[in-house]
Amino acid sequence: MIAYQFSARVLPEEKWPALSASFRDLTLEHSLTYARAAARRIGADVQFLMLTTPDGQPVAAACLRIKHVPGLRRGIAWLAAGPLVQHVDRPDPDAATLRAVLAALRTYAQESGHILRLRFPATPWHDVALLDQLARSEAFLPTDRSPTYRTVVVDCTQDEDTLMRALHGKWRNPLRNALKAGLDLDIVPIAQAADRFHPMYTEVQAAKGFRPDIPPEFYYALEGADFAHEVLFARKDGTDIAAMTLGRAGSNAVYLFGATLDTGRRLNAGHYLMWHSMLRCRDLGLKYFDLGGIDPEANPSVTRYKLRTGGTELRAAGPYEFRPAGAGSTLISIAETIHARLKKLRS
Structure with missing residues (x-):
């Protein structure tokens, strides 16, 4: 059992700049300006999530770039340099809080049907070994489908x-x-x-x-x-x-x-x-x-x-991947593999 229960809800685009600015670990990849352009470049959609406590207080935020599989209404959601977890009005999150954040993201992925991949930002306060452990505990496994990041x-x-x-x-x-x-x-x-x-x-x-x-x-x-x-x-x-x-x-x-x-x-x-x-x-x-x-x-x-x-x-913690239960994840993976092979042939 996790110590806290957080929920994730989709946030309108116009509210994202104010929310993201309230986190100390905001980087350019989570800015609205960059996110919209990065999604447009690959034909993806942008979705913004706010993770809250039961009384509605924000504890984390995530900017997702979602590449849908045609005809499937689901696809791969990529969370780069996130989630944001260092809220200006809260102390740095402990292990229980971070695990609850990952659990809320896992629930979002299971309900949406998207394969969710994420890589945390590279910041000195992150304990990569701890995040590896917490990710595994919430069924996020290491993946080579997204790049690692050392800096x-x-x-x-x-x-x-x-x-x-x-x-x-x-x-x-x-x-x-x-x-x-x-x-x-x-x-x-x-x-x-x-x-x-x-x-x-x-x-x-x-x-x-x-x-x-x-x-x-x-x-x-x-x-x-x-x-x-x-x-x-x-x-x-x-x-x-x-x-x-x-x-x-x-x-x-x-x-x-x-x-x-x-x-x-x-x-x-x-x-x-x-x-x-x-x-x-x-x-x-x-x-x-x-x-x-x-x-x-x-x-x-x-x-x-x-x-x-x-x-x-x-080294940034991740990338990790959560695959929702059901046949949808298999179909998404097959479509991704075919797309990657066609892209390689064209190049």
């Missing part, structure tokens, strides 16, 4: 001297050289500077051959009160030599894209921009700056670069 997170509540001391010596020295190189910093909303950023990004992309799952163009047009996206430029003698974009929602920020030209690399402009991104987050009163993920096997050099910033290496 480095910088605590931006620290003062500048503390942030500087936390840097690895092999990171701090290039930064000091960059700070002496006469670089200028320019910070502009991406909507006003995409035409400056994009040529730099495509040049670096062509040289290095990488291809992100979600390209930067997806973000350029995103505008909303609950999501901000800006670009930091490093300039030398009036010319852009490097750029880095940040997404912000609530008290959290995430590194999205970066591009450093040959001149910028010689002047350590990447270190310069990452450092000023930390200071920018601190000056804005943000708590955490997520450096955008790491992959030690596929990209060890970038992983090493991010780890040397003095941030904390984290």
Whole structure:
């Protein structure tokens, strides 16, 4: 038996920004601005849930992107970086509360017929081993159908001297050289500077051959009160030599894209921009700056670069999957497998 009983109810879209803003663990993936665009990109629907105590007090919230199977009226509900559980008017949830949240989400999935997949946000206060245990207790099992997430997170509540001391010596020295190189910093909303950023990004992309799952163009047009996206430029003698974009929602920020030209690399402009991104987050009163993920096997050099910033290496709990009882889950899985194979053939 779980200690608490919470219920989940669907919330109208217009009420989501106010509810999500009342959680300290809000990230861009749970912003209305991002969620609508992300769902539209894959032909999914967005659904917002509020989880409440028996007397109607909110304890958690979830933004779902639901991809329906044609003709089945059910499908796969994806809950990225959630559920939100750190309500501003409540202490951080204990294990019993977290289990009750998962139980309420399981009940929602069973009643809706959707396969529910979720991955918690990568935050320092989450105990991943505990969440693994609680997920199993509520029939959420690990799945490889959704991506895992490892990253480095910088605590931006620290003062500048503390942030500087936390840097690895092999990171701090290039930064000091960059700070002496006469670089200028320019910070502009991406909507006003995409035409400056994009040529730099495509040049670096062509040289290095990488291809992100979600390209930067997806973000350029995103505008909303609950999501901000800006670009930091490093300039030398009036010319852009490097750029880095940040997404912000609530008290959290995430590194999205970066591009450093040959001149910028010689002047350590990447270190310069990452450092000023930390200071920018601190000056804005943000708590955490997520450096955008790491992959030690596929990209060890970038992983090493991010780890040397003095941030904390984290793994997000999950992804987990709950499959409702009945034939519907089997049909959904078959449809997903067929879709994935056709997509692979087309690509």
